[in-house]
Amino acid sequence: MARSTEPIEKKVKASSAVTYLASLAGLAVLGGVTDDPSLISSMPDALEPFILALVPAAAAAIAGWAAPHTPRTGT
Structure with missing residues (x-):
């Protein structure tokens, strides 16, 4: 995957x-x-809920950043 210098899109x-x-x-x-009540015993x-919720959020951010975007023309 090539590294991009573009900012992360708002979406x-x-x-x-x-x-x-x-x-x-x-x-x-x-x-x-x-x-x-203990999901991870070391925390x-x-x-726990705040830390564990970061995993899918990070996955969504990485997938959204890495996904190819269709350039818009005209507007």
């Missing part, structure tokens, strides 16, 4: 932020309905 930043918030909400629900329980 990639927005999709990453929404992915983070959706993951955070999903992990909060998961933590609320399970009997074991404090209060930090």
Whole structure:
């Protein structure tokens, strides 16, 4: 993959932020309905959802940045 010097597009930043918030909400629900509140035993329980939600958000950001974009003409 070639390294680009172009800035990250707003839509990639927005999709990453929404992915983070959706993951955070999903992990909060998961933590609320399970009997074991510890998802990763080495982290404090209060930090786990925030740290774990970064994984899909980072994946969305990398995929959005690496995806080829169609140039727009005319406008």
